[in-house]
Amino acid sequence: MLAAERGSARNTRVAYELDLTDFSIFTERRHIPVAKADAATVHAYMASLQTTGLSARTAARRLSALRQFHRFLLREGIRTDDPTTLLDTPRLPTTLPKYLTESEVDALMEAATNRPGRPGVLAKAALEILYATGMRVSELLALPRSALSGDAVLLMIKGKGGKERVVPLSDAAKDAAAVLVAGTDGKGRWLFPGRDPRLAMTRQGFFKLLKLVALAAGLDPARVSPHVLRHSFASHLLARGADLRTLQVLLGHADIATTQIYTHVLAERLQRLVEAHHPLAVGYVAAASG
Numbered sequence: 001m002l003a004a005e006r007g008s009a010r011n012t013r014v015a016y017e018l019d020l021t022d023f024s025i026f027t028e029r030r031h032i033p034v035a036k037a038d039a040a041t042v043h044a045y046m047a048s049l050q051t052t053g054l055s056a057r058t059a060a061r062r063l064s065a066l067r068q069f070h071r072f073l074l075r076e077g078i079r080t081d082d083p084t085t086l087l088d089t090p091r092l093p094t095t096l097p098k099y100l101t102e103s104e105v106d107a108l109m110e111a112a113t114n115r116p117g118r119p120g121v122l123a124k125a126a127l128e129i130l131y132a133t134g135m136r137v138s139e140l141l142a143l144p145r146s147a148l149s150g151d152a153v154l155l156m157i158k159g160k161g162g163k164e165r166v167v168p169l170s171d172a173a174k175d176a177a178a179v180l181v182a183g184t185d186g187k188g189r190w191l192f193p194g195r196d197p198r199l200a201m202t203r204q205g206f207f208k209l210l211k212l213v214a215l216a217a218g219l220d221p222a223r224v225s226p227h228v229l230r231h232s233f234a235s236h237l238l239a240r241g242a243d244l245r246t247l248q249v250l251l252g253h254a255d256i257a258t259t260q261i262y263t264h265v266l267a268e269r270l271q272r273l274v275e276a277h278h279p280l281a282v283g284y285v286a287a288a289s290g
Contacts, residue, residue, distance in 0.1 A: 007162030019065035039083040056090040099231040111217035125176040132170040134233035137226035148177040159252040
């Protein structure tokens with residue numbers, strides 16, 4: 001169902017399989033068929049995750065997998081109730097998204113530009129597109145050669161669950177992609193081909209290249225990843241005046257609650273606005289400087 005109806009990515013399907021396998025092992029020990037587990041069994045399973053020291057985030061993911069599984073059983077008529085209905089989602093700690101400063105992004109771009117040979121051309125195109133669009137690395141590596149051809153000012157992205165969205169393209173991203181395409185023989189299908197040009201570049205291959213560029217830029221490689229660039233795209237847009245609803249559309253979030261992790265940027269921006277324009281704040285600054 002996840003593959004055929006939702007178009008879920010392979011990593012998502014693998015995660016669901018691991019989570020449901022763990023639950024089935026738990027029910028088998030209690031001699032209960034996995035599809036017939038009652039609310040008490042599901043509750044006991046979630047409680048067992050806490051005793052094993054599993055993080056709240058992992059426990060929340062396990063519960064999400066169980067909810068999806070039991071909704072599927074309901075729809076298929078395999079059972080008539082959902083034992084996960086009354087379970088509370090584990091409280092997650094509040095974490096701020098990690099992002100780079102604008103000057104650090106500039107340093108990354110410069111390091112990619114200065115990197116010799118095709119790896120530098122590839123890194124430059126990938127960084128420009130990631131930072132210009134905020135797309136996920138899986139979306140980036142799935143781009144066909146024709147995605148940025150011609151004078152297109154918009155890019156169609158196929159995201160999670162096969163959902164499509166349109167994002168604007170920067171001139172720098174288009175120029176970098178054009179250089180990348182010009183350096184190929186024109187036979188490959190992918191904008192970012194792997195060692196075998198018939199296949200797309202792997203996530204692992206791109207991560208290795210990105211770490212090398214980060215080192216050349218004088219940045220800690222542990223701080224740099226495609227998702228950090230996605231966070232940087234979102235944080236910098238908000239800091240320069242974008243609103244959450246627009247950002248939700250650009251990032252492809254199904255729920256604006258997901259986009260609200262960036263509200264810390266809005267709070268900082270509002271604070272600067274108050275300090276710059278509120279009469280009391282201006283008076284306080286003048287008094288302090290006097």
